[in-house]
Amino acid sequence: MTVQLLREQQTMLWTLAMHARDAASAQPILGDRFAADLLARVDDQPSLGVLALDGNTPLICTRARLIDDAARAFLARHDEAVVLHLGCGLDSRVLRLDPGPGVQWFDVDQEPVIELRRQFYDDRENVTTIAASVTEPGWSAGIPDDRPRLVLAEGLLMYLDPEGVRTAVRGALEPGGTLVADTTAPWVTSIAAWQPAMRSAGTGFRSSTADLDVAASSGTLADRVSLVDATATRTRGLTSTGIRLFGLVPGARDAMVLSTYET
Template identity: 45%
Template sequence: MSTEKISLTQEKEALLITLYAKAGESRLADSLLRDEFAAQAVSRLDYDFAKLKVTHDLMIGVAMRAHIFDGWTRDFLARHPDATVLHLGCGLDSRLFRIDPPTGVRWFEVDYPEVIDLHRRIYPARDNCTLIGASVTDPDWLAAVPPEHPTLILAEGLMPYLEKDAAPRLLAVLAEYFSHGELTFDAYSGLGLWMLKYNPSIQATGACVHWSIEDPHDLEVQIPKC
């Protein structure tokens, strides 16, 4: 099996934290995620993962979050077998393979062009899955996604890395574009964001975090369609 040498920086490099955490958790005897695809991806990357300082607790936390998002995805697809799934800031996440959606589901993965290029080299192509290389905050890529179907938008681990004004603006664009569906993401309070900023793994990549929210109901005021 060939290996891929990679060169990513800051928030792009931070995606390797979650990949390595999922792979590590999946090697545990009592693994929750059992993400063999992440483990295989790690084995193909020529990268010093030790520098990320991924701890056992971080592995567990990342796997729990991914398991929750997987559950939301399976539930939505059970209710909407003709759905569209839009995975924002997909990184090298293997949710598509963990979920293995039915053929009627349209699946879109969006991330920076260099991340999508690496994604193509690491994972096999799948029917009905479209990879889009673009910044999630550039609305032009949305034209490639049909808006009329029930749509599940996944933004796992993405929102804190967006600029303070870019996060609500992105949510407003998505709410306006799609006719109906669900939007799922994780967010931090101001204190939580401060703790994330000084997380040793995040600091190892030089990534910056920006967006936090104290009360999720504030988004209902800022973005009425949410």
């Protein structure tokens, strides 16, 4: 199936390809057993080598693993809950987590992505897809607010400008809710546009961790993890050594972080 994706929408195929590569490795970090089958249905598959994204696979899969783990822990505490998966792309998270019957799950992304997702995924009870831009006010109207809410934003917020981050977070997060989201340091935002994959897609990062802190200021920062450190502990050999050395550079450990906010 050939897909027509614009700008940052293309990144979902990069992520899917990295998940598939990790799953096929001898020691997978994420072990997404659905990724390869999904990717096989896309005619115009991304070449990670050409896009200079080969080395990003451990980081991206570590990010996904930590978010999966956070969601599992939340759902273990709340067998009745609402989960908003913002910028879901073609990610198989709902299949990996397999939430129970008391969980209402919402996969949210822009209309072209959701149209594709509906072709790739079978209908599943208690799972709803929402075709919407999270930067538009009112996008979350109609989502139940009678249960604990978990908001997951993976590989999304950095593509939004600061105002977009505020609209997305404040539209999704409600009192008693939990937000788990990754963001990048300002210096990463500044240089991302020079990355070959970003240039080929005509996109780049537009916000940083500081913008999330402002957007989620009504809540409490419960946890913040360096994804650089987390990746170093989940890799071996020269890869782990290289990441650890990179982490010694001033500011490098916070290049990408995973934050948990509670309201």
